Amino acid sequence: MKCRFLREAxxxxxxxxxxxxxxxxxxxxxxxxxxxxxxILLVTMFGRTPTYHSSRSER
Structure with a gap:
C-alpha cells in the first residue's frame, strides 16, 4: 500500500x-x-502568489 502511494505521489x-x-x-x-x-513586476507578482493563496485559505 505504501509503495503504491509513493509511486502515485x-x-x-x-x-x-x-x-x-x-x-x-x-x-x-x-x-x-x-x-x-x-x-521585475512579473517576478514580484510571481513571488507573492503562494503567500496570497495560503493567507486566503487560513481565513
Missing part, C-alpha cells in the same frame, strides 16, 4: 514539475518581448 510530482517548467518557459517568452521593468 511520484507520478503526480513529475506531472506538476512538467507543468511548472512549461509555465516558466511561457513566462520567459513573455519577458523577452517586454522590457526589464515588466520583468
Amino acid at each position: 511520484d507520478e503526480l510530482l513529475s506531472n506538476l514539475s512538467v507543468c511548472f517548467h512549461h509555465n516558466i518557459t511561457v513566462i520567459f517568452r513573455v519577458i523577452r518581448v517586454h522590457d526589464r521593468n515588466n520583468f
Whole structure:
C-alpha cells in the first residue's frame, strides 16, 4: 500500500514539475518581448502568489 502511494505521489510530482517548467518557459517568452521593468513586476507578482493563496485559505 505504501509503495503504491509513493509511486502515485511520484507520478503526480513529475506531472506538476512538467507543468511548472512549461509555465516558466511561457513566462520567459513573455519577458523577452517586454522590457526589464515588466520583468521585475512579473517576478514580484510571481513571488507573492503562494503567500496570497495560503493567507486566503487560513481565513
